Every structure is written in structure tokens, then in C-alpha cells.
Amino acid sequence: MKLYYLKGSCSTVPHIALEWIGQPYEAVEMSREAIKQADYLALNPQGSVPLLVDGDFALSQNVAILTYLDNLYPDAKIFGSKTVQDKAKATKWLAFCNADIHPIFGRIFNVPTYLQGNEELIKQYRQELAERLLRLYAIADEYLSQHQFFGEQISVADVYLYITLRWSQAIGLDYSHLHHLTAHYQRVGQNAGVQSVLKQQGLPA
Template identity: 40%
Template sequence: MKLYSKPGACSTADHIALQWTGQPFEVELLNKDTLKGPEFLKINPAGAVPALVDGDFVLLQNAAIMGYIADSFPQAGLGGDGSPRQRAEATRWLAFVNSDVHPAFSPLFAPGKFIADESQFDAIRAAAHKRLRGLFETADRQLADKPWLAGFRSFADPYFYITLRWAAGTKVDLSGLDNLAAYRARMDADAGVQAALKAEGLA
């Protein structure tokens, strides 16, 4: 199994998930040039990460890859204990990150995709900061009496952790969200997280 990742991108979440399986895997790190290079474009014509190759099977899209990792290595428990309820809860929070939190960063990373008038960029960014604050407040409430988003460590956690790193880098206001701060500290201290970050040159 081989993961294509770009350091610090959402693909780093898949890298962490693979570390959590405790099973062997490969990672190829890409940069902005190799993402659009001919070799990788054969794997993903969109030139985006993550991409996972397992034998002759190529899989794209973060949520799909997380599910595949969980099902390939069920002993890791990334999709829960095998019950429909735990799988649904883990998938619920994966969807929260993939469908709500991640896209909310787009105006911060590339405001020009939303409006051509550069004089409006600050307003676009301010709206994104407000939206993200609300989403992180939702997560903070969820973590009030739980160590992990789904109540158990799942494939939602690496993805959410990466968005917390983005929040720090884009100055999203997380003040007063003490449950998030404790969660971030737990993730920072995790051996699998540390291994993935080190391998990608992020620690």
C-alpha cells in the first residue's frame, strides 16, 4: 500500500491513519511541481493528494481512503469495533471534517477563487474565520466528555488534527476552547502522529 502525500496537506491525515495501523506501507512525498508532473497525473489527473495505490487499485478522495484503510486493517479500530453504530459515529465525524471544516478553509487559502475583487479579500477571510470558529466550537462541545471525536480513536481524528494545524497557521481564533486545546496536545504527543510529521518534515 502506497500513499501519495504533500506535507501539511489533508493527505497527512491519511499518513497518520496508516501509522496507527501499525502495518507496513510506503509514502511518496510530493511538492507543488511533482503534483502536476506527468508521473503523478497518471495516478490522479486532477493533480491533487491524497492518492492511495494498493496493488492495481488506485483510490482518491480522503474520506474514501480513510474508509479503505480502516477496512484493510480492522484490528486498528479506526472505523470502530465493527458495530454499525460505531462505524456510523466515526463516519459522522469524518464527514464533519471532510464536508464542513475542510472546505471552510478555502477562502483563507485562495480567496481569489471566490471573488475577483481583491479589495473584498479581507471580508471573505473574515467570514471564513467566523464560520470556522463556529465549527470548532461544535467540536469543542463534542470533546467536553470524550477524548476523541467519535468517543473512540477513529479515522476522523487525524483529519481533524490537520485542520487544527491549519487553524493555527491561519490565525483562526480558538481562544477559550479548552477541550480542543487538550485534544491538540494529546494528538501532538501521539507516537503515530509524531512519526508521520517527522517523515513529512513537519516536526
């Protein structure tokens, strides 16, 4: 089994899931240039990561990859549980990170062409997106005030949130007033599988 990833990106989530599963796998670091090359596009026409290749089966999209891995290795409980309802709860939070939080970072990192050259408008644009992020993070913070993780135990949803919080730190977003979020970040960061993958990717813990 082979996972193609970009360092520190959302593809870190299935990388950690594979580490938890404990079966042999190969993690292939890509560059933004490499994922646009013909040989990679033949596997994933979207030219994005993550991409999981299992024999002659190639699968993109985080949610699909994580669901596939969970179905193959249910005992690893990468969704934090083996029960249907608890897995559904973790899946909800995984979707929250993937579909609600993540796209905002895409807009922050890729300023629309029509704004380029106008620093004042760019600043306002990014500030509005930062405020939207904080509103979403407040929803997660409220849930985490009553729960250690998004599943019965640590799950891929927790890891996805953790990765987006690393991005938040990179852009200087202050979420320190969300105390449960901060504590959750620390809990996830102490996980052995998370630590192992950060080291493999050459990222600071």
C-alpha cells in the same frame, strides 16, 4: 502499498492511519507542481492528494482511502472502534472535517479572482470565513466536552480535526476560548503514530 502526500495537508490523515496499521508502506512526498504532471495525472486525474496505490489499484479521496484501509485492517480500529455504531459516529465527524471545515480553508487560501487587488474586501472575506470556522469548531468543542475522542479511542476523525487546527494556527485563527478543542489537540498530538508521521514529514510537533 504507497501513499502520495503533500506535507502537512489532509493527506497526513491516511499517512497516520498507515502508521497505526503497522504494515509495510511507502510514503511519497509530492510537490504542488508534481501532482499536476502527466505521470501523476495518469493515476489521479484530479491532480490532488492523497492517493493510495495498492498493487494495480489506485484510490483517491480521503474518506474512500480510510474506509478501504479500515476494511483491510479492521483490527487496527482506525475509526476508533470495531462496532458499527461507533464507527458510524467517527465517520460522521470525519465527514464533518472533510466536507464542512476543510473547504473553508480552501477558500481562505485561494482568494477569488474578483477580490484580488482590494485588500479591504479580502480582509472582510477572510474574517467572515474565520467566523464560520469558529462556529463549526464550537460544535466539535461541545461534543468534546463530554468525550475524549470521536470514537471509543483515537480515530482518523480526531486526526483530521487536529490537522485543520494546525492550519488554523498557521493563519492565526484564535480558538483558545474553545477549551475542549485545545485539550483535544494536545491529546492527539501526543499520540505515537501522530508524532512519528510529523517527524517523517519534517513538521514541528
